[in-house]
Amino acid sequence: MLNKKFYNETYDKFLKTYGQESEMRLCIEEMSELTKELCKYIRYSKNSKSDENDKNLSLIKNNIIEETADVLICAEQIKRIFGEKQVAAMMDYKIQRGRKIVDEDIKNANGR
Ligand SMILES: [Mg+2]
Numbered sequence: 001m002l003n004k005k006f007y008n009e010t011y012d013k014f015l016k017t018y019g020q021e022s023e024m025r026l027c028i029e030e031m032s033e034l035t036k037e038l039c040k041y042i043r044y045s046k047n048s049k050s051d052e053n054d055k056n057l058s059l060i061k062n063n064i065i066e067e068t069a070d071v072l073i074c075a076e077q078i079k080r081i082f083g084e085k086q087v088a089a090m091m092d093y094k095i096q097r098g099r100k101i102v103d104e105d106i107k108n109a110n111g112r
Pocket residue numbers: 030033066067070
């Protein structure tokens with residue numbers, strides 16, 4: 001795995017070289033590619049079992065891995081453009097809120 005310094009230097013180069021608008025457009029494109037692959041995975045998962053369907057699912061799974069990497073890289077660019085500290089603080093808030101909700105849902109499900 002590459003080190004964090006290499007990642008950060010590369011993110012800086014992307015932004016400096018291509019600019020904010022280009023990085024935002026790329027992020028939109030990559031998010032839609034991941035969306036498409038997830039939709040395909042769900043659709044193919046519901047098909048009846050066959051060798052061809054298994055092969056397609058395997059290809060789609062690889063595409064999901066690739067598109068997830070693309071989206072995470074782009075999300076780093078968006079964080080840099082709009083505020084890394086603010087995004088980190090919002091993630092803390094969202095995770096804490098989500099944790100409360102899921103813990104409550106688990107408690108309610110077990111109480112039934
Ligand atoms: Mg892509």
